[in-house]
Amino acid sequence: MSVLGRLVSSVCSCGSKSGFLASVQKSVLPTYLTTRTYRKIKQEEGEKVTVIKGEVFEDTKNVYVEKAVPDDPCPLRSRGIQITYEDVLILQQFITSTGEMLPREHTNLSQQEFFKVLTCVKMAQRANLLPGTEDQTDKQGNFVPKLNRYLTRYDVGSRTPIRSRGLPYTKRLYRIGDRRLARDAPRVSSRPWSLNH
Amino acid sequence: MSFGRANQQWATFSRVWHILNADRQPAGGIGVLVSRYVQGLHKPIYHPTSDVGDHVVVVNAKKIAYSGNKWEEKVFTAHTGRRKGRVRMQAFKVHELDPTWIIRRNIYRQIPNNLLRRTLFQRVHVFEDENVPAEIIENVTNVLIGPRPVPKAITDYTEEEKDSFPKLFLRDKYFLKS
Numbered sequence: 001m002s003v004l005g006r007l008v009s010s011v012c013s014c015g016s017k018s019g020f021l022a023s024v025q026k027s028v029l030p031t032y033l034t035t036r037t038y039r040k041i042k043q044e045e046g047e048k049v050t051v052i053k054g055e056v057f058e059d060t061k062n063v064y065v066e067k068a069v070p071d072d073p074c075p076l077r078s079r080g081i082q083i084t085y086e087d088v089l090i091l092q093q094f095i096t097s098t099g100e101m102l103p104r105e106h107t108n109l110s111q112q113e114f115f116k117v118l119t120c121v122k123m124a125q126r127a128n129l130l131p132g133t134e135d136q137t138d139k140q141g142n143f144v145p146k147l148n149r150y151l152t153r154y155d156v157g158s159r160t161p162i163r164s165r166g167l168p169y170t171k172r173l174y175r176i177g178d179r180r181l182a183r184d185a186p187r188v189s190s191r192p193w194s195l196n197h
Numbered sequence: 198m199s200f201g202r203a204n205q206q207w208a209t210f211s212r213v214w215h216i217l218n219a220d221r222q223p224a225g226g227i228g229v230l231v232s233r234y235v236q237g238l239h240k241p242i243y244h245p246t247s248d249v250g251d252h253v254v255v256v257n258a259k260k261i262a263y264s265g266n267k268w269e270e271k272v273f274t275a276h277t278g279r280r281k282g283r284v285r286m287q288a289f290k291v292h293e294l295d296p297t298w299i300i301r302r303n304i305y306r307q308i309p310n311n312l313l314r315r316t317l318f319q320r321v322h323v324f325e326d327e328n329v330p331a332e333i334i335e336n337v338t339n340v341l342i343g344p345r346p347v348p349k350a351i352t353d354y355t356e357e358e359k360d361s362f363p364k365l366f367l368r369d370k371y372f373l374k375s
Contacts, residue, residue, distance in 0.1 A: 034367065061360040062364055063363040064364050065364070089358075092351055093365060106368060106369070129351060144289060147292070148221050148262035149263055149264070150348075152266055154266050156269070157269070158266075160269075161272045161287050174271070175266075176264050176265040
C-alpha cells in the first residue's frame with residue numbers, strides 16, 4: 001500500500017492546486033490499478049495485398065483516482081483540481097495524438113472546465129510543451145519564425161504591432177494568460193494576478 | 198606557507214566569471230539579474246566607486262522567450278536624426294537581424310546611467326549559440342540560474358512517469374485509440 005501514498009503525493013505536487021476542496025488535498029484520494037481493452041487500427045502492406053486489421057489490446061498500466069464528490073461527472077471539478085498550462089500530464093489525457101481536443105461526451109467535462117482545458121492546451125502548444133502547432137503566418141501573409149514563448153493568449157499570427165503604447169495613465173498593455181484561470185486559481189497573497197504587462 | 202593578509206585581500210576582490218543560459222528565459226529578467234552581478238551588488242563588500250563587478254557570459258541568446266504575443270506586438274523604435282528617419286521594427290524582425298540585440302539593450306538599460314556604465318557593459322559577453330571562444334570559457338567558474346523555472350514538455354517525461362501518473366477518467370471499451 002506504499003504505492004498509494006506515492007501516487008497521491010504525485011497528484012498533489014504536479015502543479016495543480018485545489019480550490020474549495022482544500023481539505024481533500026492532504027487526505028488520501030484512493031487509487032487502484034485497472035486494465036482496459038482498446039481497439040487499434042493496424043495497416044500492413046505486402047507486395048500485392050494490404051491488410052487492415054482492427055486489433056484489440058489490453059492496457060494494464062491504468063492507475064485511476066477516485067473522486068472526492070462521486071455524483072459529479074466532471075473529472076476535474078469532482079476532485080478539486082485547478083490546472084495551469086504547465087500541467088502537461090493532465091492535459092495530455094484530454095487530447096488526441098495530433099493535438100485536438102476530445103469531445104465532451106467522452107471525457108464528461110463540464111463546460112467551464114472544458115474551456116479552461118482548451119485554453120491551457122493551446123497555451124502549452126504555443127510554448128512547445130504539447131504536440132500540435134498552428135500555421136505561422138501573419139495577417140499580411142508574412143512568415144513568422146518559430147520562437148520561444150509562454151502564456152500566449154492569442155493565435156500566433158493574429159496580433160498587429162502596437163506602435164504607440166500611449167501615456168502612463170492611458171497605457172495600452174500586452175495581454176498575457178487567461179482570465180478564467182486566474183479568477184479561479186487560489187492565491188496566497190491579496191495582490192491580484194497581473195494579466196497585463 | 199602561511200595564509201597572509203595579502204592573499205585574503207586578493208581573494209575577496211578577485212573578479213569572477215559567471216555563465217547564464219538564456220534558453221526559454223524572459224529578456225527583462227535576464228537584464229535585471231546580469232546587471233546586478235556586473236555591478237557587484239551580490240557582494241557584501243560592494244561600493245560604487247570600488248571596482249567589484251564580475252564578468253557574465255550569456256549563452257543561447259537566440260532562444261529567448263517573451264510572454265504573451267510580444268514577439269508580434271512589441272515594436273522597437275529609433276530615429277536617425279534625418280528626415281524620414283524613423284525606424285520601427287517588430288521584435289521578431291529585430292531578433293532575426295541580430296539575435297543578441299534585445300538582451301544587450303535590456304542589460305545596458307538596467308545598469309545605472311553614469312560614467313561606469315560603458316566599462317561595466319564591456320564585461321558582459323553575449324553569444325547567440327553555445328559556441329563560445331576558448332579564451333572566455335577557460336575563465337568561467339560559476340553558473341547562474343535564470344529567473345524563470347522552465348516547465349517540462351511532454352517529451353521530457355519518461356515512459357514510466359507517464360504510465361504511473363493517475364488517470365482522471367476511463368474511456369469506453371469501444372474507444373478507438375488514436
